[in-house]
Amino acid sequence: MYWNTRYETMAREELGQLQLERLQVTVERAYYNVPHYRRAMQQAGVEPGDIRSLEDLKKLPFTTKQDLRDNYPYGMFAVPLSEIVRIHSSSGTTGKPTVVGYTRQDINTWSELMARSLVCGGATKDDVIHNAYGYGLFTGGLGVHYGAERLGASVIPISGGNTKRQVMIMKDYGSTVLTCTPSYALFLAEVIREMGLTPGDLRLKCGIFGAEPWSDNMRKEIEKKLGISAIDIYGLSEVIGPGVSIECEQKNGLHIWEDHFLPEIIDPDTGEPLPYGTPGELVFTSLTKEALPVIRYRTRDISMLSVEPCSCGRTHVRMRRVSGRTDDMLIIRGVNVFPSQVESVLLEIGETEPHYMLIVDREGTLDTLEVWVEVSEQMFSDQVRQLEAKENRIRAEIESTLGLTVKVKLVEPKTIERSEGKAKRVIDRRPKN
Amino acid sequence: MRVNQISVFLENKYGRLAAVTRLLGETGINIRALSIADTSDFGILRLIVNEPDRAYQVLKENGFTVSQTEVIGVEMPDRPGGLAEVLVALEQASISIEYLYAFLGRGPNGALVIFRVEQVENAIQVLKNKGFRVVAGEDIYAL
Numbered sequence: 001m002y003w004n005t006r007y008e009t010m011a012r013e014e015l016g017q018l019q020l021e022r023l024q025v026t027v028e029r030a031y032y033n034v035p036h037y038r039r040a041m042q043q044a045g046v047e048p049g050d051i052r053s054l055e056d057l058k059k060l061p062f063t064t065k066q067d068l069r070d071n072y073p074y075g076m077f078a079v080p081l082s083e084i085v086r087i088h089s090s091s092g093t094t095g096k097p098t099v100v101g102y103t104r105q106d107i108n109t110w111s112e113l114m115a116r117s118l119v120c121g122g123a124t125k126d127d128v129i130h131n132a133y134g135y136g137l138f139t140g141g142l143g144v145h146y147g148a149e150r151l152g153a154s155v156i157p158i159s160g161g162n163t164k165r166q167v168m169i170m171k172d173y174g175s176t177v178l179t180c181t182p183s184y185a186l187f188l189a190e191v192i193r194e195m196g197l198t199p200g201d202l203r204l205k206c207g208i209f210g211a212e213p214w215s216d217n218m219r220k221e222i223e224k225k226l227g228i229s230a231i232d233i234y235g236l237s238e239v240i241g242p243g244v245s246i247e248c249e250q251k252n253g254l255h256i257w258e259d260h261f262l263p264e265i266i267d268p269d270t271g272e273p274l275p276y277g278t279p280g281e282l283v284f285t286s287l288t289k290e291a292l293p294v295i296r297y298r299t300r301d302i303s304m305l306s307v308e309p310c311s312c313g314r315t316h317v318r319m320r321r322v323s324g325r326t327d328d329m330l331i332i333r334g335v336n337v338f339p340s341q342v343e344s345v346l347l348e349i350g351e352t353e354p355h356y357m358l359i360v361d362r363e364g365t366l367d368t369l370e371v372w373v374e375v376s377e378q379m380f381s382d383q384v385r386q387l388e389a390k391e392n393r394i395r396a397e398i399e400s401t402l403g404l405t406v407k408v409k410l411v412e413p414k415t416i417e418r419s420e421g422k423a424k425r426v427i428d429r430r431p432k433n
Numbered sequence: 434m435r436v437n438q439i440s441v442f443l444e445n446k447y448g449r450l451a452a453v454t455r456l457l458g459e460t461g462i463n464i465r466a467l468s469i470a471d472t473s474d475f476g477i478l479r480l481i482v483n484e485p486d487r488a489y490q491v492l493k494e495n496g497f498t499v500s501q502t503e504v505i506g507v508e509m510p511d512r513p514g515g516l517a518e519v520l521v522a523l524e525q526a527s528i529s530i531e532y533l534y535a536f537l538g539r540g541p542n543g544a545l546v547i548f549r550v551e552q553v554e555n556a557i558q559v560l561k562n563k564g565f566r567v568v569a570g571e572d573i574y575a576l
Contacts, residue, residue, distance in 0.1 A: 375442045375475075375498045376498065377493075377498055377499070377500065380440070380442050380498045380499075380500050381440075381477075381500065382438065382440035382477055382479055382500060382502045382549070383470075383477075383531055383532075383549075384470045384471075384472060384477060387442075387475070387477065388472065391474075409474055410442070410444075410474060410475050411444055412442060412443070412444050412449075412496075412497065412498065413496055413497070413498055414496045415444070
């Protein structure tokens, strides 16, 4: 099932030609309308006319989150504010927020891409889409909403929070597709169980989850607990929001909508483009965005691209699930640690709840990592040595995955905060220089 | 002949034991015997109560991690060497004891001790054959 057969299954050669035409227009628009891009391109000694093939993309300078911050709030817009019909913004938890704007045509494009994504993930116009992404400045809620309406599905704009009521509505209104963060999906599963319900009492068939990195084991857990098929969707507000890429039913990489975004993988240290099949940092150039064109935007997300044909018939390149954002990456005693690695180990062991918290601290000059894990009924024992044996097993497995000494602390259930949006998994108590 | 013991996971944190006992108190559950095993991080509270099934439910509903284990209640003469006689009997039968703790107060005919062993049925037979009184769960809950 495709939403837009022509574009989703376009031959790669034709797709490349389309990309080049659109790239040339984008670069020209950015150069003439955004002082930052003109300055950056002049410094790099490149002009719009130099872009004659897709190969020439690498001549263009990168754009970073810092560039967006430096031009806060509207400095990166390529159209006057009067043309802007919507403004979204990042939370700004890691610094000054970044502001993104959309023209009427941008909203149209985004709705098209989200409709495509929903269909690719298994939704149809006959579905009741329970949209529990947050509505507001965050792009998740409204992004999915507009795509679901474009598709013609029935949208429940429930947003986040009030979880018991969400379950009641899911049950009574017959929601068939759940859209939210994966951590909230797990929390919903927990509340469903606590309310004495089973997945059989609901009509959910699939879930489209994103906005935070999650592991394949987490997918299995969600699929088991909710009795659904769980699909990974990817996007970031700077590029457009959700709907940049999504898995098809193969669940083997996310198709990037290449008629609108040009992806690259680069070496995060040298900035050199890397060939297909090599992991590195994901970089996007927008091809159709009017309000906020982005040129070689560095996502900080680690992935890998594959152009192997997919049995779903879509010709668009697939990116490997993002294992972590370099922003989320912790450097502990010189070792790179992604919280999702710990999550994966816990789910692999299977007896623990996938709710965990990483506490990073410093004793003297040495970084320490403590992992809090909730004790499930399944792993609990009335005997200290059995419980300690389980604690030791968790510790050993995490240590062998991370290559780092850790301390595991068993905590009582529900002591780790449940998230209704993006989960908070790390408390870093190390002094900042 | 078996006694139902409730175990509760407790973090080593201020006020956790008080929280459990207060909850049981408020719901009218009486504690007959208890012991706590602790490490630097966590503790395991083991309880014998008058209504084990209800205690299990109440604790679970209030978010504690709880389990139920079968243990043995043995009555023994309340005099020097009384416990040793029971331990010798179990040792001779090669039954190892995971842990034990004494009852608050006494049984009808002497001191009461709770034993946690792996081979529950075997231990009950051994003790009965040696003439010790193994007290039924119902009798202990009703004490």
